[in-house]
Amino acid sequence: MERWKLLLMLGALTALVPLTIDLYLPAFPSLAEDLGTTTSLTQLSLTASLVGIAFGQLTIGALSDIFGRKKPLVIAIMIYVIASIICAIAPNIWVLILARFAQGFSGAGGIVISRSIIRDLYDGSEMTKMFSLLILVMGLAPILAPMLGGQILLFTSWRGLFTILSVVGLLLVFLAIFKLKETLPHEERSEGGLKTTFSVFTRLAQNRRYMGFALVQAFTAASLFAYISGSSFILQDIFALSPQTYAMVFGLNALGFIGMSQVVGRLTDYVKEERLLVAGFIVALTGGATLLTASLIDGGLVLVVIGLFFITSSTGMINPTSLSLAMQTQKRNAGSASALLGLFQFIFGGTVAPLVGLFGTSTILPLATIIVVSQVFVVLSYILLVKTKEVIGSES
Structure with missing residues (x-):
């Protein structure tokens, strides 16, 4: 084909x-x-x-x-x-x-x-x-x-x-x-039936590089689901946006997500994927810091929208690169590797989504805090599992 x-x-x-x-x-x-x-x-x-x-x-x-x-x-x-x-x-x-x-x-x-x-x-x-x-x-x-x-x-x-x-x-x-x-x-x-295949998940969990990128995907999904579940309440209740105006803001952020995913696809011929991934971390942390600052100093709608735009745009950078890098570690068990990535994304995202409402939507602070904490774990997953493995490997 x-x-x-x-x-x-x-x-x-x-x-x-x-x-x-x-x-x-x-x-x-x-x-x-x-x-x-x-x-x-x-x-x-x-x-x-x-x-x-x-x-x-x-x-x-x-x-x-x-x-x-x-x-x-x-x-x-x-x-x-x-x-x-x-x-x-x-x-x-x-x-x-x-x-x-x-x-x-x-x-x-x-x-x-x-x-x-x-x-x-x-x-x-x-x-x-x-x-x-x-x-x-x-x-x-x-x-x-x-x-x-x-x-x-x-x-x-x-x-x-x-x-x-x-x-x-x-x-x-x-x-x-x-x-x-x-x-x-x-x-x-894979040979040996479904029981043997499910044992592959144990081996995947022991692969530090794969798990590093898998957790990058999972915590990025947590950040994104927090935004999706909380942004409508915050933007409409706190800033009194109409549903139509909120839809425009949501669409703008979605365009950032889509646009950056395509930019990453074009740049992979010239820039190493891990560098693009790290660039995504920087954009994400910038957006998270902007949103957190807006929540602490009452920075207004413009600052909040800028922060959310950076956050969603960074997802378009992080998702394709971390997905590709995780899958590159698994040629023989690609189906199981892909499945575990998807499971992590939906479990982490689904777990975090209700937390925004649980901690309250009368201020931006709960949403900003959850997003920033998720982003910190994104970076820690990469440093502790991927980069630490490379350092250990080079020393041995």
Whole structure:
């Protein structure tokens, strides 16, 4: 398959996760009314999909190291289609919650196997370029999905949204069957079954360089999820921004994220990936310090927006480089390596997200503190696990 065609297919598979998460968000009120349920249980359907995505990556990634990329992907997306149909016809909220877990679990195959396919086919700067383009998809899809969902709701109900997701899944099944070639040769597959493959996770955890970059990804996700979960309350409640103005600020920050991920992809031919990663740390810490300063001196809206822009832009630098560097340590077990990265991101991000509300949104300080602490752990993970390993290795 030509490179651009492969990229389009992997981009579509990657977009399945953010579409699964975000497409139905505008339908929450009508969904709750239709099923006669509460707001909290409606939100639980979102949590169920996030948990499914986290553990789906772990399981499907491991299976793809045993059976190759194509077969687990096709089966996962077929299950996704069935789960989406069950969501569309769910008679009550509990059936929807269970189906959403299955939808997230199976949909995770798209993102984890897409990463693994790139690792199978590319190395070094070429891999970083491909990952930066997938990051572009991951950046655009969460922005466009709620907007798209809102427009679709003009013509159908929340059930129609899940019907559309089932059709999208069905199209991806056909593409995977007839267009996608197997990228993992038999001689490079894991042997000994799923138990042996899961033991790979133990070896991954013992690889200091891999774990260093994995924790960089995880704590960066924590910072980003804190921003996503807290920024709407802070900008609208404290600074009295309208939902429309907030959407503009959110979109501006998303453009910074997307733009920097593409700049990184272009620079990898000229600048070493670890230098780009460190540059991302500097941008992140600058944004965190700006936001913390604004919270301590009541610096006003402009300073807050500048800080948030730097923070989200730095994510576009850190994510593709740390992802590529982590995957470069694992050629044989790319599926498991990709799965563990995804698990860390969703667990760390999902754990931190509620903390902003728990510590309060009447001031900026809780959000700023959580983001800065996450950023400090990003840098410490790199120094203590990656750079310390290099020093030890050079001395020995």
